Amino acid sequence: MTEEIRPPVLAKTAPAPPADDLPPGIPAGRPRVRRPVVLAAMTALLLLLCLLSLAVGSRQIPLGQVLSALTGPHDGEVGAIVWDVRVPRTLLGVLAGAALGVGGAVMQALTRNPLADPGLLGVSAGAAFALMLSIGVAGVSSFYGYVWFAFGGALAASAAVYVLSGLGRGGQTPIKLALAGIAVTFMLESITRGVSLVDPQVLNRYRFWSSGSLTGQDTSTLLQVLPFLATGGLLALALAPALNNLALGDDVAASLGRRLRLIRVQGVAAVVLLTGAAVAVAGPILFVGLVVPHAVRALTGPDQRWLLPLTAVLAPCLLLAADIAGRVVARPQEIDVGIVAAFLGAPFFIALVRRRRLAEP
C-alpha cells in the first residue's frame, strides 16, 4: 500500500515535516501517530473482530470448531451455522462498514462540510422511499426484492440531487450540492414518514429496516452487490489526491490543474455506488460514515490518501464490534447494529474530538 503513495503535492515546493500536514494557521498539536503503524494496528484489529464475529453468537461454538468448519467441508450443524449465518454476516459488516466510511469521507471532502454524511445526496432517503413504495404499492415482501428496490431508489434520488445542484447560473458549488441533497432528503423522508404514519404495516417494516441490521442477507446477495462496492471503492481511492487539492478551495484546485466537474462526477458516483449498495443491504447506518472519517482525521490528519484507506479499515471495526456487542448484551435476543454502534462509538468519538486540535475537512 505504501508504494502507491506519492509524495504530497505541496512538498515539491516546500518540504515540510510530517506535523505540517495541517492547513496553515492551525498550530500542530502533539506529533502525529505514525500512519503506517495505525494502519497496521487497525488491520490487525479488524481481523481479530472478524474472527470474534465468526465465533460469537446465540449458540456458543468454540473457536477451534469454528476454524475447522471454515477450513473443512460445509456440512454438519456447526458448518451450517458458520457458513450460512456468520460468514455472510461478517462479510456484510466489513463491506457495509468500509463502504459507508469511505462514502462519508468522500462526501465530506466534496461538500467541504463536516456535517456531510454518506446519505447527504438523498441516497438513504431514496432507498427508504423506494422501499416504502415496494412494500406499500408493489407488495414486495422478500428481502431479495427489497435490496434492488432500495438500490434503485438510492441511485434515482442522488441522480436527481446531482442534476438539480448543477442547474442555475452559479453552476455547482459545494454548498448547493449539500443544500440540494438535504432538501431532497427531507422531501422524500417526509413522504415516507407520512405514508408510514397512515399505513401501520409500512411503519412496521420501515422501523426495523431503518435501525440497520447485518442479518438476513445471504452470500449470493452480497456477491451481487460486491461489483458496485468495488467500483465505488476504486473510484474513491483514485480520487484521493484530487480531493486533497479540492480541500484548498475550488479556485486553488482548478489552478492546480484539477477539473472540478470531473472530480464531482467521479466523487458523486463513488458515494452513490458505495452508500447505495451498503444501505440497500444493511439499512441506513449512516452515522458510521459521518463519524469515522472525523475520528481518523483527528488521529492521523486530513490527507485523503491516508484518510480513505484508514476509514475503510476503521469503519468496519466499529460496525463489527457493535454487531458482536449487540449479540452478546441481550442474549438470546439481539440489538440492531446501528443502535449499538451509536452507544459504542459516540463516547470514543466525543473523547477524540475533545482531546485534539481539529483540522476542518
Place this chain on the structure above:
Amino acid sequence: MSAIEVTRTAGRTAVRLARPRASMILRPRLVLTCAGLAAATFLVLCYCLATGDYPLGLGEVIPALWGGGDQGTVLIVRTLRLPRALIGLLAGAAFGMSGAVFQTLTRNPLASPDMIGITQGAGTAVVAGIVLGVGAGLGTQTLGLGGALLTALLIYALAWNRGTTGFRIVLVGIGVNWVFVGATQYLIVKAKVYQAQQAVGWLVGNLNGRGWESVRPLAIALAVLVPVMLLLSPWLRSLQFGDQVAGGLGVPVQRARLALLCAAVGLVAFATAAAGPVAFVALAAPQIALRLAGTPRPPLTASALCGALIVLGCDLTAQRLFADLELPVGVVTGVLGAPFLLWLLVRANRSGTGG
C-alpha cells in the same frame, strides 16, 4: 456635520446618525422581504382562523378574537383555531430564528439544531415517556423541553476544553445526536406498533390537538428571547467572520457565543416542546430568507418570519388538503419547503447569495 449623513459606497447606501451615534446599511431588499413575509404570514393566519369545517367571514372572526359575536363563533375561533394557529406561528418563528443563529455561529448551512442533536434529545425524552412511561405524568411538553435543554447543556459541556469553537460544538453535537437517534430508534423498535405510531407522530412535528396550555409557555419564551436575540445580533454579526476576527473586533468570543447559543437553544427547546421537532424548518427557513433578501448571512427577523410562514402554511395545507388523514405538519414541511428551497438554489444568480 449634519444630523444624518447618507453615503453610497460600493453600491450600498449607508446612513449615519450624529446623535445617537449609530450607523447602518440600508437594505431595501431585506426590508421588502420582511414586509412581504409578514404580510403573507398575516394572510395565512387570517385564512387559518376563518376557514375550516365551519367557514366564517373575517367580519365575524375579528370581533370573536376579543369575545364578541355569538357563543359558537367565539368557541370555534378562540378555543379551536387560534391556539393551533398561534403555535404554528410562534414555533415556526422560533425554529427559523434559532436556525439562523446556529448556521451563522458555526458558519455551516447544515448546522441546524436538528442536525447537532438538540431536538433529538427532546425526541428521546418524549419517546421514552411514551414507550417506557418514564415521567409520562409530566406530559410531552415538559419532557421535550427538559430533553432539549439538557442535551444542549451536555453538548456545550462536552465541547468545552479550555474554551470551545463552533466547529468543536458541531462535532460533539454530531456524536450526541448519534446517541439520541440510536436511543430513540431502540425505543421505537422495542415499542408496540401503536406506541411506535404515537412516537413517530410526535417525532415528525405535530400541531393536532394543541391548546392554550401549549401556547402560553412558548409565547412567554419568545417574548423574552426574541428581544434578547436582537440585542445580541451585533455580536453575531462579528462572530460570522470566525473567532479570531471577532476577537479582534472586540467581541468577548466565548461569552458572546454562550449567550447566543443559550438564547437559540431556549427558542428551539420551547418550540419543540410545543410543536415537536418539526422537520426541516430550522434548516430551510434561514436559507430561504437569505436567498430572498440577498444578504450575506441568514437575516434574523426574515428567518423568523419565514419559519412562521412555513409552519403555518404547511399546517394549513395538512388540515385542508389531507383533512381525513390528520397528517402532521412535519410531513408537509419537507414536501412543500424542499421544492421551494431547490427552486431558490437553482435560480440563484449571484455566487455570493447562491452559496
